[in-house]
Amino acid sequence: MRVPNSVVLPVGTHVDCCQEEEVEExxxxxxxxxxxxxxxxxxxxxxxxxxxxxxxxxxxxxxQWEKLKEMESCTLTILNLVAVNCMNQHDIKRLEATILEHVKNEELFPEVVRVLPPIYRQVEAAIIGITQSEEMANHGMMDLQYLLSKLSQCKHLGSLGRELLRDILRYLHRIGLVVWYEEIKHLESTVFLQPTFLITMFKVSVQIRMIFSAGLELCS
Known part of the structure; x- marks a missing residue:
């Protein structure tokens, strides 16, 4: 509400818990x-x-008047609510596609239209190539230094430095291509090139904990 020209996409979850007519209501x-x-x-x-x-x-x-006038000038665009079933992969993909469609809309986000340096795209393409290679483990975890050495072997990336790679990884983390927790000391040297695997592990951990908790309640 305090950010000028904000855009909000409401998302309704747990559609699977509602009847079709309830969803629209x-x-x-x-x-x-x-x-x-x-x-x-x-x-x-x-x-x-x-x-x-x-x-x-x-x-x-x-x-006080100036602050209130500034708040008054902050416009807010509310997009149509997207209802999804969190357990349905098709719905998740549909939500992703909807978000990307809105993000690419220059009328909604005129300020974010910018051209990335070519090396960002080159590193992105190289990482996608690595994840699709046969030698890539299913978990998609890779040491930061090893990733740098792998990327340095790619065409046009021989001069890629560690600091530039860190900048690019921050960008790729923001757009969801990789997951990199640089702010966590024990994980700062690990890059997750397969975010979907990490998400699946989180889901499994939560489910196991819920089952364990339910078992304890039954025992008590």
């Missing part, structure tokens, strides 16, 4: 509540601004 209800919330926010801001402007000594409230 909930979708309509959520969008209605969002619209009402935005309208109320607009009214409240206008009310506060009017109070400051109508005060006996408005010059004492210039800072």
């Amino acid at each position: 909930k979708r309509h209800d959520i969008m209605t509540k969002i619209s009402a919330m935005l309208a109320e926010r607009k009214r409240n801001l206008a009310h506060f601004i009017n109070n400051l402007e109508g005060s006996e000594e408005p010059e004492f409230y210039v800072d």
Whole structure:
């Protein structure tokens, strides 16, 4: 709400827990509540601004007035809600495609249109090639230094340095191509080239914990 020209994509999960007609009802209800919330926010801001402007000594409230006016100027674009079944891979892919479609919309995101240095695309393509090679383990984990040595063997990447690779990995992490937890000391030297495997492991861990907890409750 405080970021100018914000774009919000509401996502409804657990569609599998609802009947088909319930999904549409909930979708309509959520969008209605969002619209009402935005309208109320607009009214409240206008009310506060009017109070400051109508005060006996408005010059004492210039800072507050400026902050409120800045908040008032922050537009918010609400996209159509996407309902997904989190257990359905097709729905997850559909959500990914919807997000990418919106992100590429220059009318929604005019500020993010920029050209990456060619080496970013070259490293991205090289990493995709590595993940598709037969020598790549299913878990997709690779040591950062080993990844650098592998990439350095690729065409046009012989001069790739460690710091530049770190910058590129941050970008690839943000777009979801890889997972790299550089802020975690024990994981900063490990790059996950297969994020889907990591997500699957997280899901399995959660499911095992839930089953274990349920078993303890039954025993008690």
